[in-house]
Amino acid sequence: MSAKFALKTALPTYLYDEKVKIEKYARDFGLDFFPTLFEVLSYDQMNEVASYGGFPNRYPHWRFGMEFEQLSKSHEYGLSKIYEMVINNTPSVAYLLEGNSIVEQKLVMSHVLGHVDFFKNNFTFKTTNQGVDAETGQPLRKWIDTMANDGSLVRRWIKRIGIEKVEEFIDNCLSLENLIDPQKPYAPIVAKKVHEDEYENPSTEHAAEIPRLRVDRDYMREYINPESFLQSQQKKIDDEKERERKFPEKRDRDVLGFLIDHAPLDRWEHEILGIIRREAYYFAPQMQTKIMNEGWATYWHSKIMTEKACDSSEIIDYADRTAGVLATAPGQFNPYKLGVELFRHIEERWNRGQFGKEWEDCDTLEGRRNWDRRMGAGREKVFEVRAHYNDITFIDEFLTPEFVIEQKMYAFGYNQRNERYEIETRKYKDVKEKLLFRLTNGGQPFIYVEDANHANRGELLLQHDHQGLDLKLDYAREVLKSLVRIWKRPVEIHTIIEEKPALLRFDGTEHVQRSR
Amino acid sequence: MSLKIDQDHGRFRAIVRGRIRQNLKKYISQGELIGKQGKERVSIPIPQIDIPRFRYGDKDQGGVGQGEGNEGDPLSGEEAEGESGAGKAGKDAGEHALEVEVTLEELAQILGEELALPNIEDKGKSKIINQKDRYVGIRRVGPNSLRHFKRTFRQALRRQVSTGTYDAKRPVIIPVRDDMRFRSWKTETEPVANAVIIYMMDVSGSMGDEQKEIVRIESFWLDAWLKHQYKGLETRFIIHDAVAREVDRDTFFRTRESGGTMISSAYKLASEIIEKDYPASEWNIYPFHFSDGDNWSVDDTMLCIDILKQKLLPVSNVFCYGQVESPYGSGQFVKDLREHLRTDERVITSEIRDRDAIMGSIREFLGKGK
Numbered sequence: 047m048s049a050k051f052a053l054k055t056a057l058p059t060y061l062y063d064e065k066v067k068i069e070k071y072a073r074d075f076g077l078d079f080f081p082t083l084f085e086v087l088s089y090d091q092m093n094e095v096a097s098y099g100g101f102p103n104r105y106p107h108w109r110f111g112m113e114f115e116q117l118s119k120s121h122e123y124g125l126s127k128i129y130e131m132v133i134n135n136t137p138s139v140a141y142l143l144e145g146n147s148i149v150e151q152k153l154v155m156s157h158v159l160g161h162v163d164f165f166k167n168n169f170t171f172k173t174t175n176q177g178v179d180a181e182t183g184q185p186l187r188k189w190i191d192t193m194a195n196d197g198s199l200v201r202r203w204i205k206r207i208g209i210e211k212v213e214e215f216i217d218n219c220l221s222l223e224n225l226i227d228p229q230k231p232y233a234p235i236v237a238k239k240v241h242e243d244e245y246e247n248p249s250t251e252h253a254a255e256i257p258r259l260r261v262d263r264d265y266m267r268e269y270i271n272p273e274s275f276l277q278s279q280q281k282k283i284d285d286e287k288e289r290e291r292k293f294p295e296k297r298d299r300d301v302l303g304f305l306i307d308h309a310p311l312d313r314w315e316h317e318i319l320g321i322i323r324r325e326a327y328y329f330a331p332q333m334q335t336k337i338m339n340e341g342w343a344t345y346w347h348s349k350i351m352t353e354k355a356c357d358s359s360e361i362i363d364y365a366d367r368t369a370g371v372l373a374t375a376p377g378q379f380n381p382y383k384l385g386v387e388l389f390r391h392i393e394e395r396w397n398r399g400q401f402g403k404e405w406e407d408c409d410t411l412e413g414r415r416n417w418d419r420r421m422g423a424g425r426e427k428v429f430e431v432r433a434h435y436n437d438i439t440f441i442d443e444f445l446t447p448e449f450v451i452e453q454k455m456y457a458f459g460y461n462q463r464n465e466r467y468e469i470e471t472r473k474y475k476d477v478k479e480k481l482l483f484r485l486t487n488g489g490q491p492f493i494y495v496e497d498a499n500h501a502n503r504g505e506l507l508l509q510h511d512h513q514g515l516d517l518k519l520d521y522a523r524e525v526l527k528s529l530v531r532i533w534k535r536p537v538e539i540h541t542i543i544e545e546k547p548a549l550l551r552f553d554g555t556e557h558v559q560r561s562r
Numbered sequence: 563m564s565l566k567i568d569q570d571h572g573r574f575r576a577i578v579r580g581r582i583r584q585n586l587k588k589y590i591s592q593g594e595l596i597g598k599q600g601k602e603r604v605s606i607p608i609p610q611i612d613i614p615r616f617r618y619g620d621k622d623q624g625g626v627g628q629g630e631g632n633e634g635d636p637l638s639g640e641e642a643e644g645e646s647g648a649g650k651a652g653k654d655a656g657e658h659a660l661e662v663e664v665t666l667e668e669l670a671q672i673l674g675e676e677l678a679l680p681n682i683e684d685k686g687k688s689k690i691i692n693q694k695d696r697y698v699g700i701r702r703v704g705p706n707s708l709r710h711f712k713r714t715f716r717q718a719l720r721r722q723v724s725t726g727t728y729d730a731k732r733p734v735i736i737p738v739r740d741d742m743r744f745r746s747w748k749t750e751t752e753p754v755a756n757a758v759i760i761y762m763m764d765v766s767g768s769m770g771d772e773q774k775e776i777v778r779i780e781s782f783w784l785d786a787w788l789k790h791q792y793k794g795l796e797t798r799f800i801i802h803d804a805v806a807r808e809v810d811r812d813t814f815f816r817t818r819e820s821g822g823t824m825i826s827s828a829y830k831l832a833s834e835i836i837e838k839d840y841p842a843s844e845w846n847i848y849p850f851h852f853s854d855g856d857n858w859s860v861d862d863t864m865l866c867i868d869i870l871k872q873k874l875l876p877v878s879n880v881f882c883y884g885q886v887e888s889p890y891g892s893g894q895f896v897k898d899l900r901e902h903l904r905t906d907e908r909v910i911t912s913e914i915r916d917r918d919a920i921m922g923s924i925r926e927f928l929g930k931g932k
Binding site for chain 1: 566567569570571572573574575576577611612613614615616617618619624625626627628629630631632633634635636637
C-alpha cells in the first residue's frame with residue numbers, strides 16, 4: 047500500500063489488527079484493491095451516512111431525510127440493519143457498524159475488500175476516474191471531495207435564492223436522473239463539424255451538383271448515369287442535408303447532457319443540473335454491476351473467512367450471517383446469491399474445462415456431467431470475468447441451463463385474471479431473457495432526444511424505444527412537466543400505448559395524449 | 563462528522579405534513595383515520611414520496627426469482643427470513659407505504675389551517691380551577707406521616723460520620739430531631755374541563771349505516787378541533803327515536819333502532835343534563851344534533867323550537883344541527899329550524915349530502931369561532 051495516505055483510522059486496535067491480517071489474506075489471494083479506510087459508526091451515524099448514499103457531505107435534499115426516516119424506522123423495529131457500506135473513492139472508505147461482533151466485523155472487512163478490488167479493476171468503474179496520481183500512476187477518484195464541493199455549492203445557492211426554489215428545481219432534475227447514456231463514456235469523441243463554408247459561401251447549398259460517374263462516350267451517358275441513379279444520388283444529398291438541418295443530428299440518449307448544453311438555464315440551474323448528471327454517471331457503474339459486484343464480494347468474504355480469518359469458534363456465527371445475506375425471497379432475486387453462485391459456477395466450469403467447441407458439441411447428459419479436463423483454470427477465469435464484464439454480459443455469457451436448474455430459477459409475472467404474481471416458467475431461455483430484460487438499462491425505458499426544434503417551434507421531441515412495455519403514464523406526465531420546467535417550451539414524447547403509436551405532450555398548462 | 567440529516571429530515575417531515583394537508587379531504591371523506599388512533603397519536607399511512615421518472619408500470623414487469631414452486635403457482639408474499647443481509651436488498655417493484663404518526667393536536671392544527679377556522683372565543687366565563695396538592699420538595703418540619711425515611715437516614719449517617727460516632731463494625735444509625743426530613747407539598751391549581759359537547763343523534767329507522775358513518779366521521783373531527791381549543795373536553799351522547807336516552811360513545815355510533823322520531827325528547831334530555839351537570843356560568847356548551855330531519859309531527863317540531871328558545875340556546879355557545887341526507891327522510895326539520903330561528907346567531911344548521919360534504923359542514927359549524 048502506498049505510504050502516501052495517512053491511514054489514520056478510528057479503528058480500535060483489535061479491529062486494526064484484524065484489518066491488517068485480512069488485507070494480507072486478500073492480497074495473497076490475488077485481490078488488488080485501493081487503500082481502504084475503515085471507520086466505525088454508531089447506528090444513527092450509519093443510517094445518516096447511508097441516507098446520503100455514503101457521502102455525508104452531499105447536497106441537501108428532503109429525499110435523504112425520507113431515506114433516513116425509513117432506515118431508522120426499520121432499524122428501530124428490527125426489520126433490517128446496515129452492516130457495511132463502502133464508497134468507490136481513492137482511498138476507498140468503508141463504514142463498520144459499532145457494536146457488531148468481531149466475526150461480523152471480519153466478515154464485513156473481507157466483503158469490503160472484495161468490493162474495492164472490483165471498483166479498481168472492473169472496466170465499468172473506469173468511467174469514475176478523475177485523472178491519474180502523478181506519483182503512483184494509480185487512478186484518482188476523489189468523489190467524496192467532489193460531492194462535498196457540490197454540496198457546499200448547492201448550500202450557497204440555497205442561501206442566496208432560498209431553499210424552496212432550489213429544492214423545487216432539484217426535484218425536477220431528479221425526475222430526469224435516469225435519462226443518461228451509460229454507454230456514452232465509451233463512445234469515441236467526435237469533433238464537432240464546423241460549417242465554415244456555409245457562412246463564406248451560402249450559395250453552395252443550392253449549387254451542389256449531383257455526382258455522376260465519368261462518361262467518356264456520349265452515347266453511353268444514359269446507360270452509365272441513368273435517371274434512376276441520378277435520383278438516388280440526389281436523394282442521398284438531400285438526406286444528408288436534412289440530417290444536418292436536424293438538431294441534434296443524431297438522436298441523443300444523454301437527455302440530461304443535452305439539456306445542460308442547450309436548455310435556457312440560469313447559472314444556478316445549470317450548475318445543479320450538472321451536479322445531478324455527474325452523480326448519475328458516478329452511480330451508473332454500480333447499477334450496471336450489482337450482481338457481479340455483490341457476488342464478487344461475497345465470493346471473497348466466504349473464501350477469506352472460511353479458509354483464513356475464522357477460527358473454529360466463530361464458524362457457526364459466520365455461517366449464520368452468510369445465510370442471512372444469501373437468503374432469497376419470493377419474487378425477487380438476491381444479487382448476492384445469484385452473483386456468488388454464478389462466479390462459483392464459472393470457476394468450476396473452467397477448472398473442469400467445460401468450455402470451448404468440444405464442450406458445446408457434447409450433448410449427452412452423462413458426458414457433460416462427468417466432463418473433467420482437470421484444467422484448473424477457474425481462479426484465473428473469475429479474475430478475468432470480474433475485470434471485463436458487466437451484469438448483462440455476465441448473465442448473457444455464463445448463465446447455463448444447468449445453472450438455472452441447479453439454482454431453481456424461474457420467471458414470474460403478474461396474472462391479471464388471478465390478480466397475483468405467478469411463476470410463469472422455468473425454461474432456461476425464458477428465464478434468461480427476462481433476467482436480461484430486467485438488467486438492460488437497469489430495467490428502465492430507453493428515451494432519446496429526437497428533435498430539439500420539433501415542428502420548427504423550438505419544442506422538444508423525445509422518443510421512447512418501445513420494447514414491449516408501456517410507460518407508466520401518470521409518471522410520464524409528471525416527467526413532462528419537469529422537462530417543460532427546464533426546456534421552457536412544450537415537450538412531447540412519442541411512445542406506444544396499448545399497442546398503438548401515441549404521443550404525450552405538455553405545453554405548460556395542458557396535457558395531451560393522443561394516437562399519432 | 564457533522565450531522566446534516568436533521569435539516570433534510572425536517573424538510574421531509576414538512577413535505578409530508580403538506581401531503582397530509584392536500585390529502586386531508588380524502589382522509590376525512592374516507593374516514594380512514596378513525597380506528598387507527600392510539601392514545602394520543604394517529605398514524606396515517608402515506609405513500610412514500612416517489613419521484614416520478616420515465617418507467618414501466620409495476621405489474622407489467624414481473625421478474626426472475628429463485629426457489630420452489632410449479633408453473634402457475636402464486637408467489638407467496640412473505641419475505642424470507644434473514645433479509646437483514648449486508649447492504650440493501652433489491653429496491654424493486656412494490657408499493658411502499660410509510661406510516662407517519664401525527665399527534666391529534668397537530669392534526670387539529672392542520673384541520674384548523676386547512677378550513678381556516680377561527681380560534682374559538684371563550685364565553686368569557688371563568689375557568690373552573692381545581693386545586694391539587696403535589697409533593698415537590700423536602701423540609702425540616704412536618705408531620706411524622708410525611709417523614710422521608712431515606713433522606714432522614716442519609717442525614718443521620720452524614721452527621722454521625724462527620725462527628726465520628728459512626729462505627730463501621732456496628733453500623734447503627736440513630737436520627738435525632740435535626741436529622742428529620744419531611745416531604746413538602748405545593749398546592750397547584752389546574753384548569754379542568756370547561757367545555758362539553760352534547761352529541762345527539764337520531765337513530766330512527768330512517769337513519770341508515772351510511773348516515774351514521776357520516777355522523778361518526780364528522781363528530782371525530784369536531785372532537786379533534788374542540789379538544790384542540792379547550793384543555794379538557796367532556797362529551798356526552800344522546801340517542802333518540804321516539805324517546806331519548808343517554809348512552810356511551812360506543813353505543814352512540816352502533817345502535818340502530820327502528821321507532822319513530824320525536825326530536826323534542828332528545829332536546830329535553832339534553833337540557834336536563836346541562837341543568838344537572840354543567841352550570842351555564844362555568845361551561846362552554848356545544849349541543850350538536852344530527853338527524854335526517856324527519857320529525858314525527860309538526861307539534862313536536864314546535865315543541866323542539868320552544869325548548870331550544872327557552873332552555874338550550876340561552877346556555878349554549880352555539881347550537882349545531884346537521885341534517886344528513888337519507889333516502890327515507892323528508893328533511894323537513896332543517897327548514898322549520900331555519901324558519902323559526904333564522905335570526906338567532908346561536909343556531910347553525912348544515913345539510914350534509916354525502917361524505918364529501920363533511921368538510922364543508924365542519925366549516926359551517928366551526929367557522930364562526932364561537
